[in-house]
Amino acid sequence: MAAERGNAPMPAAPNKAESFQIRKARLRASFLSQLPGRLADARRAVAELRAGEIDHAHLDALYILFHTLKGSGATFGFRQISDAAKSAEQAVRRAMDSGGRIEAALPGELEPLMSDLDALALAAAVQVDLEVTPGFELPEPEPEPASGQAPDTAPDARLGQPADRSQRMVYLCDDDPDLAAQLAGQLGCFGYRVRAFTNLADLREAVGIKRPSAMILDVVFPEDENAGPKMLAELRAGEEEAIPCIFISCRDDFGGRLQAVRAGGSAYCTKPIKTVELLEFLDRLTNPHPPEPINVLVVDDDRELAQFHATVLEEAGMVAEAVSDPEQVLSLLDTFDADLVLMDMYMPDCSGPELSRILRQIPGHVSLPIIYVSSETDVERQHKALAVGADGFLTKPIEPDRLIAEVSLRAERMRILHSLMVRDGLTGLFNHNAIMQFLEVAVANARRAGTSLCFAMIDVDHFKSVNDTYGHPTGDQVLMALSRTLRLRLREDDLVGRYGGEEFAVVLNGVGVRQAKCILDALRTSFSNVTFFSDGQEFRCTFSVGVSDFPTFDSPEAMTEAADRALYRAKKGGRNRVEIAAGQDALPEPSSESTGTSDGS
Numbered sequence: 001m002a003a004e005r006g007n008a009p010m011p012a013a014p015n016k017a018e019s020f021q022i023r024k025a026r027l028r029a030s031f032l033s034q035l036p037g038r039l040a041d042a043r044r045a046v047a048e049l050r051a052g053e054i055d056h057a058h059l060d061a062l063y064i065l066f067h068t069l070k071g072s073g074a075t076f077g078f079r080q081i082s083d084a085a086k087s088a089e090q091a092v093r094r095a096m097d098s099g100g101r102i103e104a105a106l107p108g109e110l111e112p113l114m115s116d117l118d119a120l121a122l123a124a125a126v127q128v129d130l131e132v133t134p135g136f137e138l139p140e141p142e143p144e145p146a147s148g149q150a151p152d153t154a155p156d157a158r159l160g161q162p163a164d165r166s167q168r169m170v171y172l173c174d175d176d177p178d179l180a181a182q183l184a185g186q187l188g189c190f191g192y193r194v195r196a197f198t199n200l201a202d203l204r205e206a207v208g209i210k211r212p213s214a215m216i217l218d219v220v221f222p223e224d225e226n227a228g229p230k231m232l233a234e235l236r237a238g239e240e241e242a243i244p245c246i247f248i249s250c251r252d253d254f255g256g257r258l259q260a261v262r263a264g265g266s267a268y269c270t271k272p273i274k275t276v277e278l279l280e281f282l283d284r285l286t287n288p289h290p291p292e293p294i295n296v297l298v299v300d301d302d303r304e305l306a307q308f309h310a311t312v313l314e315e316a317g318m319v320a321e322a323v324s325d326p327e328q329v330l331s332l333l334d335t336f337d338a339d340l341v342l343m344d345m346y347m348p349d350c351s352g353p354e355l356s357r358i359l360r361q362i363p364g365h366v367s368l369p370i371i372y373v374s375s376e377t378d379v380e381r382q383h384k385a386l387a388v389g390a391d392g393f394l395t396k397p398i399e400p401d402r403l404i405a406e407v408s409l410r411a412e413r414m415r416i417l418h419s420l421m422v423r424d425g426l427t428g429l430f431n432h433n434a435i436m437q438f439l440e441v442a443v444a445n446a447r448r449a450g451t452s453l454c455f456a457m458i459d460v461d462h463f464k465s466v467n468d469t470y471g472h473p474t475g476d477q478v479l480m481a482l483s484r485t486l487r488l489r490l491r492e493d494d495l496v497g498r499y500g501g502e503e504f505a506v507v508l509n510g511v512g513v514r515q516a517k518c519i520l521d522a523l524r525t526s527f528s529n530v531t532f533f534s535d536g537q538e539f540r541c542t543f544s545v546g547v548s549d550f551p552t553f554d555s556p557e558a559m560t561e562a563a564d565r566a567l568y569r570a571k572k573g574g575r576n577r578v579e580i581a582a583g584q585d586a587l588p589e590p591s592s593e594s595t596g597t598s599d600g601s
């Protein structure tokens with residue numbers, strides 16, 4: 001039965017300019033046009049049941065058919081259809097639970113319900129004909145972009161402009177002058193203009209003259225252990241538009257946090273301050289750009305329902321992909337970076353819990369949030385379905401507002417957790433594991449698409465002597481400045497990670513080695529021109545790079561090893577240069593040749 005419906009075309013991709021009401025009306029109409037086919041499937045199954053030809057697999061399929069009809073009927077506002085389908089679903093469930101003992105009675109129970117459903121489907125079709133604008137046509141799907149189109153690969157086009165944080169003035173007030181200067185320096189490395197104050201009176205005066213984009217305030221000052229929150233409350237008193245404020249404090253007690261929240265603080269960081277954490281908050285509070293839209297994959301064998309939920313989410317500004325065949329989910333997830341999967345629980349060829357289990361067995365999808373949307377109301381069955389690693393359960397029919405709220409809450413929370421899991425604490429770049437996983441995915445994509453890809457390993461030259469001469473905190477500032485250069489000057493779809501210690505890794509998508517060399521040489525030159533300051537002394541740093549490419553090196557391991565060997569040659573050849581991996585870098589070499597990447601080489 002399901003296979004027949006499986007051949008029906010997916011409702012055409014919604015035209016985003018249409019109003020939600022029109023899109024919903026189209027999907028309702030599409031649901032109704034599929035209804036006679038579904039009811040015919042059900043009738044056939046009931047007739048087979050009466051003839052004694054039906055086995056348990058058929059019974060399962062019949063159950064799913066009525067179950068789906070119950071959910072989608074209610075979602076599209078056909079309450080009576082949903083209720084009749086629910087009675088039929090319950091009858092089939094009783095037969096399944098009885099181990100076949102009452103199957104004989106089942107046709108007799110289902111036949112009147114089928115007649116009701118036929119009549120209700122007819123009545124609903126007439127009602128919808130009256131509602132819908134006469135003569136409308138389903139929109140044509142938007143044309144696919146031409147395949148094999150070369151990406152924009154001119155070197156200049158790839159070097160982006162730094163995000164304009166320089167426009168964002170931040171006032172920082174801490175009575176510890178060393179900490180204030182250190183934090184100001186570090187935030188400066190990330191492009192913020194920071195004015196540091198060591199007492200609240202100076203801060204008050206500065207705010208009176210010019211409002212900053214944000215403030216970073218200590219909680220405890222010599223005059224009062226809550227002086228910071230009190231100052232914020234005072235500054236906010238006559239202001240229409242409050243200045244966003246992050247508190248930093250050695251206090252980690254509830255009272256300190258409560259004062260900060262009451263004064264209107266947006267974030268609270270305890271000392272010692274993790275610069276990246278502070279930056280994340282600052283970026284969020286001062287970034288004028290809206291956050292990236294949430295990506296949701298909707299899986300439901302009921303095509304109209306999948307499309308309807310996708311439409312509701314798109315209406316709220318999310319990007320939603322609807323799929324009705326669970327088998328397509330894995331390949332779709334390779335190209336669609338989903339923040340969350342919304343999944344039906346009962347699907348004919350692969351149930352929601354089975355699909356969840358498959359996803360949980362794939363390392364890249366272990367933490368992908370999964371929410372079931374099902375008309376299953378039995379709490380025990382819901383718990384069983386959740387036990388395989390899903391995150392929530394929504395019962396059909398679900399109100400659009402609730403669907404949007406549940407999805408965005410969970411997806412945003414997961415984004416924060418995910419970012420903490422995959423990011424390096426000092427630089428905010430992807431950590432070692434994350435960048436290696438991205439390389440794996442990038443190689444698989446390049447192999448499939450027949451495109452090229454480069455992997456670069458970047459190592460700061462003579463970094464030990466930077467630490468030895470200027471101290472570890474200054475060394476940290478060099479690493480942060482390099483990470484910022486890489487993150488801001490490469491394209492968004494290039495991936496930058498901290499490979500370990502003073503070593504960084506970059507995945508350049510869709511790029512050949514010659515172009516990669518151009519890009520990395522330009523980065524190398526600009527970094528070598530950055531002047532660092534420490535205790536009144538000035539100095540500069542350089543880095544060396546080893547680059548390997550796909551398909552010359554055809555696996556993530558071969559690419560990493562080859563880039564490491566090329567980096568070794570760059571160091572040996574005098575440093576401050578980019579070396580491209582060639583044939584000799586694929587050969588196994590004695591372990592003494594290794595750069596010993598992070599520490600102690």
Ligand SMILES: Nc1nc2c(ncn2[C@@H]2O[C@H](COP(=O)(O)OP(=O)(O)OP(=O)(O)O)[C@@H](O)[C@H]2O)c(=O)[nH]1
Binds near residue numbers: 476
């Ligand atoms: N400041 C700081 N130093 C680090 C960090 N991680 C590793 N290091 C230091 O980085 C230095 C790496 O030095 P080496 O691997 O000997 O290499 P190098 O001095 O950079 O010399 P070449 O790579 O041969 O040019 C070591 O002193 C590590 O302690 C970090 O997070 N912060």
